[in-house]
Amino acid sequence: MSENPSISWYDDFLGVAYRYFDIRMNVVLMFNESKPTRDLWYETMHWWNDHTIKIRFIETGDDYWFVMGADSRRPDTNKYFYKILEKSANYERFKKGHQGSAYMRFGIYSRKTVDEVKNDALCDCGHRKDDHDVDSHSCLYEVCDCTNFDTFQLNILKKKKVVTNIKFLSEDDVKDDALAWNCLNRNKYSKND
Numbered sequence: 001m002s003e004n005p006s007i008s009w010y011d012d013f014l015g016v017a018y019r020y021f022d023i024r025m026n027v028v029l030m031f032n033e034s035k036p037t038r039d040l041w042y043e044t045m046h047w048w049n050d051h052t053i054k055i056r057f058i059e060t061g062d063d064y065w066f067v068m069g070a071d072s073r074r075p076d077t078n079k080y081f082y083k084i085l086e087k088s089a090n091y092e093r094f095k096k097g098h099q100g101s102a103y104m105r106f107g108i109y110s111r112k113t114v115d116e117v118k119n120d121a122l123c124d125c126g127h128r129k130d131d132h133d134v135d136s137h138s139c140l141y142e143v144c145d146c147t148n149f150d151t152f153q154l155n156i157l158k159k160k161k162v163v164t165n166i167k168f169l170s171e172d173d174v175k176d177d178a179l180a181w182n183c184l185n186r187n188k189y190s191k192n193d
């Protein structure tokens with residue numbers, strides 16, 4: 001298979017979240033800042049033809065490559081997305097439960113400090129804010145080694161695309177899939193540095 005050299009690959013995002021929402025599962029690409037993220041949507045996704053959107057998950061041991069691309073009505077500003085991510089419980093849940101389609105959205109990820117959230121907010125350690133020491137902010141559960149309350153919020157943007165072409169692949173399958181092949185060829189196999 002020959003590589004398509006015109007594809008512009010983009011991996012400048014934080015990761016991918018999987019959420020149940022409006023019946024379908026949602027694949028949420030996470031970013032830091034709102035304005036550039038909305039601009040990116042209008043530059044790229046907005047012009048995608050829904051039925052051409054493909055998502056590939058290429059599993060490589062404990063990690064996987066998230067790869068997404070589509071034909072655009074504005075090919076000059078189009079981008080394809082990829083990111084190497086660690087497998088997670090949410091990823092496995094999505095893999096089992098997606099039933100062949102998903103909504104794809106962007107989301108803004110923000111860390112919250114202890115003063116910015118209510119008492120019932122969950123820390124990354126899984127325990128509530130009021131289970132943490134008021135002064136040191138360390139978790140009061142003896143089994144927990146959390147030393148500082150830390151939590152995040154994901155604000156999922158409303159704009160969405162429907163994706164119905166989703167495949168889970170192993171690295172051996174990559175040569176039979178144009179999108180996966182293009183991504184790994186460019187971003188893995190031909191990287192000499």
Ligand SMILES: [Zn+2]
Nearest residue numbers: 123125139146
């Ligand atoms: Zn904690």
Ligand SMILES: [Zn+2]
Nearest residue numbers: 125127139144
């Ligand atoms: Zn804890």
